[in-house]
Amino acid sequence: MLDIQDPEQFRSALRAWLEENCPEEMRDGAADETTICWGGKNWKFSSEAQKIWLERAAAEGLTVPTWPREYGGAGLDRAREKVFQEEMARINARTPLQSFGIWMLGPALLHFGTHEQKLEYLPPIARGEIRWCQGYSEPGAGSDLAGLQTKCEDMGDRWLVNGQKVWTSYADKADWIFALVRTDKESKHKGISFLLIDMTSDGVSTRPIKLISGASPFCETFFDNVKVPKHHVVGEVNRGWDVAKYLLTHEREMISGSGMFAGVSRSLGAVLADDSDGLTEPTLRAKAMEAEVDALAVGLTLERYKDQAEAGGGVGDASAMLKYMGTELNKRRHELLMAAGGSDALEWDGTHAGRAGDWLRTKANSIEGGTSEVMLSIVSRRVLGLPG
Amino acid sequence: MATLVKTEEETMLADAARGFLDDAAPVTHLRGLRDAGETHDPALWKEMAQMGWAGILVPEEQGGSDMGHAAAGVLAHEMGKTLATSPFLSSAVIAATALRQVSDARGDALQRIASGEAIYALAVDEGNKFAPDATAMTAERVGNGFRLTGDKTFVVDGALADRLLVLARTEEALTLFDIPADRDGITRSAQNMIDARDSARIRFDGVEATGDDVVGQVDHAMDVLKPALEAGQAALAAEMSGLAAGAFGMTVEYLKERKQFGIAIGNFQALQHRAAHLWCETEVTASAILHAGRKLDEDPANATLAVSLAKARATSTAQLAVMEGVQMHGGIGMTDAFDMGFYMKRARVSAEWLGDYGYHAGQVARLRGF
Ligand SMILES: Cc1cc2nc3c(=O)[nH]c(=O)nc-3n(C[C@H](O)[C@H](O)[C@H](O)COP(=O)(O)OP(=O)(O)OC[C@H]3O[C@@H](n4cnc5c(N)ncnc54)[C@H](O)[C@@H]3O)c2cc1C
Numbered sequence: 001m002l003d004i005q006d007p008e009q010f011r012s013a014l015r016a017w018l019e020e021n022c023p024e025e026m027r028d029g030a031a032d033e034t035t036i037c038w039g040g041k042n043w044k045f046s047s048e049a050q051k052i053w054l055e056r057a058a059a060e061g062l063t064v065p066t067w068p069r070e071y072g073g074a075g076l077d078r079a080r081e082k083v084f085q086e087e088m089a090r091i092n093a094r095t096p097l098q099s100f101g102i103w104m105l106g107p108a109l110l111h112f113g114t115h116e117q118k119l120e121y122l123p124p125i126a127r128g129e130i131r132w133c134q135g136y137s138e139p140g141a142g143s144d145l146a147g148l149q150t151k152c153e154d155m156g157d158r159w160l161v162n163g164q165k166v167w168t169s170y171a172d173k174a175d176w177i178f179a180l181v182r183t184d185k186e187s188k189h190k191g192i193s194f195l196l197i198d199m200t201s202d203g204v205s206t207r208p209i210k211l212i213s214g215a216s217p218f219c220e221t222f223f224d225n226v227k228v229p230k231h232h233v234v235g236e237v238n239r240g241w242d243v244a245k246y247l248l249t250h251e252r253e254m255i256s257g258s259g260m261f262a263g264v265s266r267s268l269g270a271v272l273a274d275d276s277d278g279l280t281e282p283t284l285r286a287k288a289m290e291a292e293v294d295a296l297a298v299g300l301t302l303e304r305y306k307d308q309a310e311a312g313g314g315v316g317d318a319s320a321m322l323k324y325m326g327t328e329l330n331k332r333r334h335e336l337l338m339a340a341g342g343s344d345a346l347e348w349d350g351t352h353a354g355r356a357g358d359w360l361r362t363k364a365n366s367i368e369g370g371t372s373e374v375m376l377s378i379v380s381r382r383v384l385g386l387p388g
Numbered sequence: 389m390a391t392l393v394k395t396e397e398e399t400m401l402a403d404a405a406r407g408f409l410d411d412a413a414p415v416t417h418l419r420g421l422r423d424a425g426e427t428h429d430p431a432l433w434k435e436m437a438q439m440g441w442a443g444i445l446v447p448e449e450q451g452g453s454d455m456g457h458a459a460a461g462v463l464a465h466e467m468g469k470t471l472a473t474s475p476f477l478s479s480a481v482i483a484a485t486a487l488r489q490v491s492d493a494r495g496d497a498l499q500r501i502a503s504g505e506a507i508y509a510l511a512v513d514e515g516n517k518f519a520p521d522a523t524a525m526t527a528e529r530v531g532n533g534f535r536l537t538g539d540k541t542f543v544v545d546g547a548l549a550d551r552l553l554v555l556a557r558t559e560e561a562l563t564l565f566d567i568p569a570d571r572d573g574i575t576r577s578a579q580n581m582i583d584a585r586d587s588a589r590i591r592f593d594g595v596e597a598t599g600d601d602v603v604g605q606v607d608h609a610m611d612v613l614k615p616a617l618e619a620g621q622a623a624l625a626a627e628m629s630g631l632a633a634g635a636f637g638m639t640v641e642y643l644k645e646r647k648q649f650g651i652a653i654g655n656f657q658a659l660q661h662r663a664a665h666l667w668c669e670t671e672v673t674a675s676a677i678l679h680a681g682r683k684l685d686e687d688p689a690n691a692t693l694a695v696s697l698a699k700a701r702a703t704s705t706a707q708l709a710v711m712e713g714v715q716m717h718g719g720i721g722m723t724d725a726f727d728m729g730f731y732m733k734r735a736r737v738s739a740e741w742l743g744d745y746g747y748h749a750g751q752v753a754r755l756r757g758f
Contacts, residue, residue, distance in 0.1 A: 289750065376661040
């Protein structure tokens with residue numbers, strides 16, 4: 001099937017394959033936190049169907065459809081990737097696997113990793129065997145990420161890491177962490193390296209932090225004399241900032257896209273109408289209409305940028321635009337869901353269980369992966385060329 | 389569907405258009421017309437027609453280049469940047485699309501549009517909001533023909549046009565007529581619009597029409613008009629996105645050059661972030677514009693959602709661009725001597741033409757199951 005280059009012939013083959021291989025229970029279109037399959041050594045499948053779906057998709061490379069086949073992907077070009085997305089959406093199939101490995105580390109390794117690193121790390125990500133977390137932020141380094149202090153010393157035969165990370169999402173569930181560490185104190189941006197660390201190494205510990213949504217998906221992560229093999233650096237030593245920035249463009253796209261996903265496939269108005277009596281309340285209706293217009297247009301922009309990237313245009317700093325527009329919009333949409341739900345939506349459980357939690361969670365969209373203010377600064381300086 | 393990236397042909401068209409317009413129709417050209425009390429420059433339209441712009445949606449057999457709606461949008465975008473004035477939208481986009489829907493194609497009408505000889509205007513609006521379904525003008529049956537009575541307003545290019553596409557009510561349904569603008573019983577009065585473009589109020593006082601004047605079939609105006617309106621709305625949206633880009637370009641230049649407190653005002657984050665936000669809006673709108681053009685070219689029967697999305701987004705983006713444009717220029721932005729005001733006025737008029745934000749957002753909502 002994957003050797004079929006013609007998009008329409010590929011479509012029929014894929015359709016048949018999905019018909020046979022995607023379990024019925026995985027065709028409910030669910031896209032919320034609880035139904036995501038994250039994978040990893042400690043992963044507990046929520047059902048037998050979830051397990052089967054992951055195994056079958058991974059065997060075909062369809063957990064990471066655009067990655068090269070030698071690294072566990074399906075090697076799809078943009079035209080066939082579109083077909084893949086359309087066919088998945090047509091049967092409402094769940095994404096078989098999602099992870100920071102797919103969204104962030106994978107693209108960075110594909111670009112900066114050695115052939116050995118790619119062979120070692122990418123296939124286990126594609127198969128959902130190793131779960132990764134991101135160790136960027138520190139207590140004193142948020143928006144000013146390059147101000148990070150976690151110390152990484154060259155001990156000749158290995159690295160020695162000491163320091164603390166914060167806001168490390170899912171650190172307590174991850175098998176490995178990709179971390180930014182300081183290898184040279186003298187230079188702010190050119191003294192940072194990109195290091196891969198096994199979370200089971202001696203000296204790594206995590207402590208959960210509770211969020212306003214009640215969930216506790218992220219942690220403080222501590223490194224206390226952690227020994228790391230020399231070849232675990234991605235890219236050149238002291239040039240990790242280049243890797244970090246490249247990865248951030250993918251993270252931004254992912255955050256804007258995940259917010260948009262529900263927006264483009266499901267009409268906000270149709271969802272709200274269920275709560276609010278046909279959506280007749282004029283203020284709510286007007287705001288929902290505006291949000292729908294914007295959601296469709298942002299979704300098309302995501303498509304346009306992918307088309308541009310495939311045509312060789314590259315996305316680069318413009319990913320800051322997607323992140324800003326996608327996340328601010330997602331917050332607006334969840335405000336409307338709360339307004340439509342009225343007092344019912346204010347309960348932690350009940351008819352609208354999860355809605356308040358989701359709403360609270362969206363507030364992080366414009367903070368994580370770089371705040372909206374930082375995105376606007378990137379656009380104004382790098383895209384518009386304004387001074388300062 | 390073709391990708392949301394301009395094709396090589398479309399990019400070349402844009403480059404050529406930009407070169408020509410910067411030279412032949414910069415904002416000073418519009419200013420010159422306005423100062424002279426004119427709304428139209430026949431020589432400019434003739435040149436545009438010679439370059440094939442008037443025939444961009446006319447089939448090749450009828451002398452057009454038939455490049456499609458996405459390409460028409462590319463041209464309209466470039467025209468919007470310099471506020472070039474021409475009957476491109478009325479004649480080359482709306483009328484050409486209407487006339488090519490019908491099998492007889494009304495003799496050599498398309499040929500005359502493509503050559504620039506015939507200029508058409510679309511007479512739809514009667515009240516102060518776009519509402520074709522509410523058309524009250526009557527086309528009463530008299531023998532084999534009709535007698536048209538009623539008033540139209542906001543007929544863009546209506547004063548200069550030599551032919552009019554007129555929407556009128558026949559018994560219960562609507563019928564579209566194509567009649568010469570100088571027929572007995574037609575009185576045109578120019579509307580002095582804020583954007584200095586041509587627009588007219590037109591009175592039809594028992595104007596006689598024959599069956600030959602009907603475009604398509606009696607009582608089935610929408611078969612012909614819907615595609616034409618959608619083509620016009622998409623091209624207008626593209627023009628508005630060009631307008632927004634033009635205003636935005638001026639604003640960014642000004643942020644880099646105007647100094648206050650000893651530094652360029654572009655150093656101030658309060659302005660940087662607003663400029664950056666505006667750019668983000670223009671990028672998102674650009675996607676909706678190209679998508680609408682592609683949809684009209686590839687799946688015209690199902691293009692309404694894409695077109696209304698484009699017009700709604702273009703309207704809000706253009707209005708934001710001119711508001712910020714005037715504000716960030718400070719006092720000079722408010723002067724007539726400076727060009728930004730022209731952008732603001734064109735944006736306001738275009739916002740109303742062929743359906744405002746509420747009309748199109750409403751369409752989107754309806755088609756999305758609200
Ligand atoms: C739910 C969640 C998950 C996260 N997951 C991870 C993760 O897995 N791994 C990880 O490494 N990090 C993660 N983060 C951290 C995230 O990247 C940081 O929170 C973010 O970069 C902002 O840094 P900060 O929180 O220190 O805020 P600060 O940088 O202190 O910012 C505070 C405020 O000041 C504004 N501000 C700061 N500098 C400027 C400036 N120059 N101009 C204008 N305004 C400015 C900001 O926009 C913000 O409004 C996560 C955060 C959240 C909320």
